[in-house]
Amino acid sequence: MTNERIIVPLDVPDLQRAITLLDRLPQVNFWKVGLELFTSSGPTILEVLKSRQKRIFLDLKFHDIPNTVAGACRGAASYGVDLLTVHASAGKDALKAATDAVQVGALQAGVQPPKLIAITLLTSISSLQLAKDLKVPLELPEYALTMALMAQESGFKGAVCSPQEVTHLRQVCGDDFLLVCPGVRPIWSHQADQKRSLTPAQAILAGANYLVIGRPITAAPEPELAWQKIVAELNTVK
Numbered sequence: 495m496t497n498e499r500i501i502v503p504l505d506v507p508d509l510q511r512a513i514t515l516l517d518r519l520p521q522v523n524f525w526k527v528g529l530e531l532f533t534s535s536g537p538t539i540l541e542v543l544k545s546r547q548k549r550i551f552l553d554l555k556f557h558d559i560p561n562t563v564a565g566a567c568r569g570a571a572s573y574g575v576d577l578l579t580v581h582a583s584a585g586k587d588a589l590k591a592a593t594d595a596v597q598v599g600a601l602q603a604g605v606q607p608p609k610l611i612a613i614t615l616l617t618s619i620s621s622l623q624l625a626k627d628l629k630v631p632l633e634l635p636e637y638a639l640t641m642a643l644m645a646q647e648s649g650f651k652g653a654v655c656s657p658q659e660v661t662h663l664r665q666v667c668g669d670d671f672l673l674v675c676p677g678v679r680p681i682w683s684h685q686a687d688q689k690r691s692l693t694p695a696q697a698i699l700a701g702a703n704y705l706v707i708g709r710p711i712t713a714a715p716e717p718e719l720a721w722q723k724i725v726a727e728l729n730t731v732k
């Protein structure tokens with residue numbers, strides 16, 4: 495179903511505002527909890543989402559030494575969430591440690607392990623910034639692919655990438671590798687800080703499994719209407 499492929503981030507400063515958004519958009523089945531809400535309010539929101547039978551993408555983007563990433567992944571896996579992120583640039587040892595740790599954490603908690611998804615390169619980074627600020631000597635598509643392949647070799651189930659990299663990553667990583675795309679922008683919405691965007695229809699046609707679409711929906715004057723417009727756009731390419 496189309497709307498199962500749209501993940502809406504709960505990028506709000508507190509639990510009450512998150513619940514207000516959930517109440518306003520009951521048609522959304524897949525929600526993302528990220529750094530802003532988790533830092534301010536902790537894991538309570540995960541219980542709220544589960545009590546409403548929602549799917550959960552816990553986007554905490556771990557990036558640390560292997561031992562610390564493993565500990566964080568064990569803890570996060572105990573919540574029984576569907577997807578969990580780690581930065582691929584934490585390196586192969588950290589990614590392998592994460593792969594083992596989610597199994598342990600989930601087993602101890604008696605829940606299913608989350609699918610681990612690697613951040614390849616934040617969608618707010620442009621090619622120019624990658625070269626000039628981060629001093630990465632690879633072209634951006636090659637860098638994103640290198641990160642995705644390292645994650646795949648380390649046992650990750652998928653990657654977060656911009657929709658602009660999806661075609662290439664899909665070709666190389668295969669059909670079973672999940673590609674989760676933020677930076678998706680309908681033509682009627684603002685780019686804001688996203689640098690590598692495509693429209694929802696273009697992202698799905700390119701081969702994305704999931705689209706993460708936040709402010710075009712959550713900051714719209716009428717979020718329900720924005721959601722409906724995006725679902726209608728995706729129905730044209732089903």
Ligand SMILES: O=c1ccn([C@@H]2O[C@H](COP(=O)(O)O)[C@@H](O)[C@H]2O)c(=O)[nH]1
Pocket residue numbers: 503505526528613615616617618654655676677678686688706707708709710
């Ligand atoms: O590379 C990345 C990784 C994660 N994100 C997250 O996705 C959403 C995008 O929200 P919008 O309001 O649609 O821009 C946000 O929660 C980010 O933390 C990303 O944008 N890029």
